[in-house]
Amino acid sequence: MRDDWTVTTLGMVTTHFRGTVKVEDGVPYPASGVMMEGRGLIDREPFIGGVSGYKKLTPIAPGQLVLRSITAWEAPITVVPEGYMGRHVSGVFPVLNLDEGQLNPGFMRLICQWPVFWNEMRMRATGSVLRRKTLSANQLQQIPLNLPPLVEQKRIVDVVSSLDAYIDALQQQVNTARISRNAVLHDLLTAGGDDWTESTLGDIAKCAGGTGFPHVFQGGESGTPFVKVSDMNEPGNERYLNSSKNYLSKEAIKSLGARVWPKGTIVFAKVGAALLTEKRRILVEDTIFDNNIMGLVPKALIESHFLYLFMETVKLGNYVQPGAVPSINNSIVSEIEINLPPLSEQNRIVEIVSSMDEVVQSTEKALAASKSLRSGLLSDLLSGEHEIPASYDSLLGAACAN
Numbered sequence: 001m002r003d004d005w006t007v008t009t010l011g012m013v014t015t016h017f018r019g020t021v022k023v024e025d026g027v028p029y030p031a032s033g034v035m036m037e038g039r040g041l042i043d044r045e046p047f048i049g050g051v052s053g054y055k056k057l058t059p060i061a062p063g064q065l066v067l068r069s070i071t072a073w074e075a076p077i078t079v080v081p082e083g084y085m086g087r088h089v090s091g092v093f094p095v096l097n098l099d100e101g102q103l104n105p106g107f108m109r110l111i112c113q114w115p116v117f118w119n120e121m122r123m124r125a126t127g128s129v130l131r132r133k134t135l136s137a138n139q140l141q142q143i144p145l146n147l148p149p150l151v152e153q154k155r156i157v158d159v160v161s162s163l164d165a166y167i168d169a170l171q172q173q174v175n176t177a178r179i180s181r182n183a184v185l186h187d188l189l190t191a192g193g194d195d196w197t198e199s200t201l202g203d204i205a206k207c208a209g210g211t212g213f214p215h216v217f218q219g220g221e222s223g224t225p226f227v228k229v230s231d232m233n234e235p236g237n238e239r240y241l242n243s244s245k246n247y248l249s250k251e252a253i254k255s256l257g258a259r260v261w262p263k264g265t266i267v268f269a270k271v272g273a274a275l276l277t278e279k280r281r282i283l284v285e286d287t288i289f290d291n292n293i294m295g296l297v298p299k300a301l302i303e304s305h306f307l308y309l310f311m312e313t314v315k316l317g318n319y320v321q322p323g324a325v326p327s328i329n330n331s332i333v334s335e336i337e338i339n340l341p342p343l344s345e346q347n348r349i350v351e352i353v354s355s356m357d358e359v360v361q362s363t364e365k366a367l368a369a370s371k372s373l374r375s376g377l378l379s380d381l382l383s384g385e386h387e388i389p390a391s392y393d394s395l396l397g398a399a400c401a402n
Helices: 105-111 115-124 137-141 150-189 229-233 250-256 304-312 330-334 343-383 391-401
Strands: 006-009 014-017 028-034 041-048 056-060 065-067 077-079 087-089 095-098 144-147 197-200 205-208 224-227 266-269 281-283 293-298 337-340
Touching: 014 137, 028 056, 028 065, 041 087, 077 105, 095 137, 105 150, 105 343, 115 137, 115 343, 150 304, 150 343, 205 330, 266 304, 281 304, 293 304, 293 330, 304 343
Parallel strands: 028 087
Antiparallel strands: 006 144, 014 095, 028 041, 056 087, 065 077, 065 095, 197 337, 205 293, 266 281, 266 293
């Protein structure tokens, strides 16, 4: 920490705001909650006087620090943003006023997003059950702060805000690209034509079943991949199943009587909550999968990637069997209708959508890199490891003037 930074506590630069409004019967009071890890406020259903059970509420205003005292392990704290007016919180949300002569509200908002600060909150939380540990306003105010001068606080806020604006723009690009891609995919798959054939999945693909996977066979590191539903969530497996946490030797495959399914098979969960996530994956090598998964092995009339794109548009949640646990079976999937173009048209559709996927993926990578940069930058700036020079002020002024 540099010499011009001040060592203090949150209690030295805040005061507990105790202003309340008396709740009148039948009157709605717009309400807010606080999201975890400094992610901001969220609108809640209004408190209704005489119905919600509250006698008093605390009005919140821009620049105030708001904490959700329960579930403190989630670090539910934020600073009310500008323009956020006319809302209220209940008594489990302590509200603090900031001494803006020492603490910039925007700077405090960044502190609320800092894992180091979250850890300080968690260390002071009390209670025997982790999920319900609480943090009072007094405990919060005991947290130490290292504050730069106000002018540097503002520089830090400006720099991070500029990066946030860039991240928001990238996120908007990703959202737009995804929407456009899905709209194009829908149009291509429903275009139809004289040479298209009305068929069913059972006619153009073989339904592939999984194998039970006793624990004693799990954990192998070489051989044929054995895929479980959880493998679909691993990084790098977002579309193609490039890795697995389990592999089977030839001897183990024979012992289990496991069926090995070919590269290009489209797989998805067939039972439970995982089915409703609507994830689809493509096998990149001959693979075994467990009996919570179903596969579709393309026949000669359909290209594997085209089948994958079609399955993206099928909501299996709409086909589940009656029962306590959602599930589908081979008969259900086999009867799903598909309007199938010739192979040449399938390949053209795959090529078009793949080019759009490349745009989405490159933008997503830029977005992920920017978020990572923000995280590192925030830590460096709040810990004082890097200084923003005073020349930044004149540079910013020139940029604003232009």
